Amino acid sequence: MSLNLPSCPLGRPSQTMNHWIPTVTLEEMSRNEYDVIIVGSGAGGGAALWRLCEKMAAEGKRIGMLEAGDPLIPTHARNLPTMTSERFQQFLYSENHTSYTSKYSSNYPDAIEVNALGGRMLFWTQISPRMDVCDLKDWPVSLDEMNYYYGVAETAMNVTKSFFKGSPLTETVIQRLHNAGFSDSTYIPMATDLKGTGNGEIHSNVFFSSLSFLARALNWSFDLAVKAKVVKVYTENGRAQGLRVMDSEKNAYTLKAKNIVLAASTFETPRILLNSGIKGDAIGHYLANHSGVRATTLMPRDQFPETLGTLGVLIPHGENCPYLLAMLDPNTWHAPEQERPFNEDVTINIGGYGKVESRYENRISLDPTRVDEFGVPMLNIDFSYSDNDQLVISEMTDTIRQILKKVAGDDNPSVCIMPIGSDYHETGTCRMGDDPSTSATNRYGQIHGVEGLYVADNSVLPTVGRANPTLTTVAFAIRTADYIVESLKQGSKSNVGVGRGES
Template sequence: MRIYVAKNGDTLKKISETYKIKLNKLLMYNPHISNPLMNLAGYKVYIPSPPSLAKVTSPIGECTLSPPSDLLSSWIPLTSLEQMTDTDYDVLIVGSGAGGGAVLRRLAEHWRNSGKKVGMIEAGNLLLPTHARNIPTMNDPRFTQYFHTVSKWTGKNLPDFPGARQLFALGGRTLFWGMSAPRMDRSEILTWPIPLKEMNYYYDIAEKVMRVTTAYMEGSSLQETLLKRLHENGFPEATDVPTPVDLQVTKYGEIHSDVFWSSISTLAYALNRMPFDLAINARAVELFVEQNKAVGVKVMSSNKKSYVLNAKTIVLSGSTFETPRLLLHSGIKGRAIGHYLTNHSFLLATAKVNRQEFPEILGTLSIFIPQTTKRLYQIQMGGPGGADQWYLWYPQYEEKPLLDELLIGISAFGKVESRFENYVTLDPQKRDQYGVPKLNVNFSYSQKDREIIEEMAETLHEASSAMKAALVARNGQQPICLMPPGSDYHEAGTCRMGNDPYTSVTNPYGQVHSIEGLYVADNSIFPSMGAANPTLTTVALSIRTADYIARKFLNT
């Protein structure tokens, strides 16, 4: 490159011809000269080195395109059941919900680059790659409509448990769960066969895994004002709902698309640390046990073809209904299998406040009044809401209207006694499409349960009065109504853990009594049910079970 000071009469076109440089190239190097025919007297003209003086470079070849040898047909790598029959798994996980996902994630931490073989089967199909609240086309009404469309209303066939729903899909009900993640009250844990200190240790881990935070409501005048009213009027323990939400922003190319947590997040974590096999539309129908040791699972595909998958260790994470169903159908013996079914008694109410009582920024409402030793229930409040829409969350594209009156949704969850008389059993007459007997449910509230329900209703009146929020009737319902059993979606206890095989199904680490290598990691393992939402506790217990499994492998 050199600089030439043009003489009178020089033009860019003339310089191009003199130095045998293409005119377009000169124009590129001299953007301050727009007209190639203008007189450039006194102008500085930048002249690139002629081709003969330029640095010799390698010739430019033609690029070829070739697709990757292994193509990916979905948003997560899948393995066929045919391929899985050729592998002897160290661990095979049945079910991909909160418990199954937590076990897989923790094993991936233990066994990174170890060569251990881990597989997971899911009875359902691919549905969503994340929690439904993270989908930009969802809002509150569409969320509800979609969940009721894709979930299976199990309760239609269970007159004693009419509100129950199940979701057979990768991620299970964590694709739609309500995102409240409190710890169970210490008074409840003290009755469990796990030291409180150890349970708190695993709660710490689970909260980090799920990114549990109380910052979701930060800066909300609605939240701060109503919390202050509750604190000053008899509810000093009212606090922010612990919410599993990723509040980090995208930085340096790291994408935080899973704002609200689901089991899909645990699968993604494991996928990037350890290879594992995953089959969908793979229904476990029978467990194989030889000499009191689990050795494999019979699985059926959606076209009813049978496969046998071999494994040293099997973890059942189906659900409170599906796990005992599989154990019973497989002939696993145990007096407590299917018994001690529990859930939460569930009161629903709506309160109303005037928008003018709250300064900007109005924000989000998510308040939590926890269980205590004297109050065997918890209360949750969410909002704000209008006639047809609630704004605890909403997509960025939705315009949030100005409302004169704000509705607050209130839920109260009461402890239900863990009783042998509440149980699930196989139906001798009805079978599903895979030949597995369907379930019958025997469930009722005890006198103690009903006393708690009455006390909850009284407290809802007191809490609404403390907040200066009047209870109102909506959709033809009473201001406070008792939801049908099962509609809390918090069922638990049918494979409870304990030290006594007469009253429990598993030991304190989730291993089925007297059967080596067979574990349970879902809500069904709870020995009793406090008032807290169960998902955080399920994740904590499942991580603990995974640690136990990893230790067992170290000693073999």
């Protein structure tokens, strides 16, 4: 018996994708002129892309992004079901995509660069505090405006203190800290999407990465090229004109753009600028990071409820904001890989981030004797801690010992100093300011003296402060994107403000 029914269409697409995100080739991009090209897909680059697409793509503006690495994974590594704490570390430090600054310098050897779409945001800790008022008071952006853009960034990144709230381990430690006089101790703010699955909507992307910014930007339109190494910025008559970019086969392309946003990293952004001959007394200088002190102790398991949970406590401390402390346990981001006996001791980690002074002599520069595979000079890194930096390290150490004695009853904890660069919080090499002799960009992230050329990564932060820099970098990148939008609307950079406390 024949039913005489037509065949159902299979709905197969007319075009397919080679990656889990749409990409184009450099050859395709070289045929177009872009209103904005963003270099780098980490925190700042991703935030700028999302904001620009949200504000401009519907108006027909052409936006592009260039990433030197591959599309490695489609989400933060901690969202992958195969990850344990051990596998996470093994994957993070794989030489397939991660390299160390030891290739540049022996006195700043332990910072890492992740050569992949999303960069280090694929592996970051999600810890997202704001900078303190004492850190921001000398910055060229008003507190009102910083608060506004912090709010935008926190909403976009799902920053919340609820991640650790209610955990018996966290609640017990916070109460002990309060009793010991550390009354400002609080839950660590985390960039985590805690919205539950319901109504057929899946929320599996708990831990935030810049790939979430790229995903939102796909609601509009942008061109993304991967394995695209930017080697030079072209300028003419004080204005950005385009970029020289090379693919993995070392073919060179010229891309035209009215505006360029460099967000390649604290090391790579000034490297591109210096290799391009961009003038600026501060470019590459004022490298800063966080000094680090760590300690571990054990607490008896029977001091805590049967359900333990994880630990995430932030401890602001000291006048003039010299450092920030955090208490964590090794299983903070992972469900326990095996059941622990109830009588097993609980491991507690405590670490301090010390504010490092911004000094001109801490810098990166081009190495005249070595080049990479693309012909770009390698970097020299000159860095040391000042006497004041050493004093902060000493104070952090004393406070950590005091906390562990009062909270854990440990009179003799094992304390160590973290190798230089291993905080991964480097900043300042293209820092923002009003004075071109001491800053690389103006208060909107535009390179002094070059219209249409912007910086939107950690390198633009005026000082390192004591807080993790990612949230602040995202806030600045969104602010810079708003400035670019207004600039394009008005057709001129003069007297353009973003409308939040600046004129």
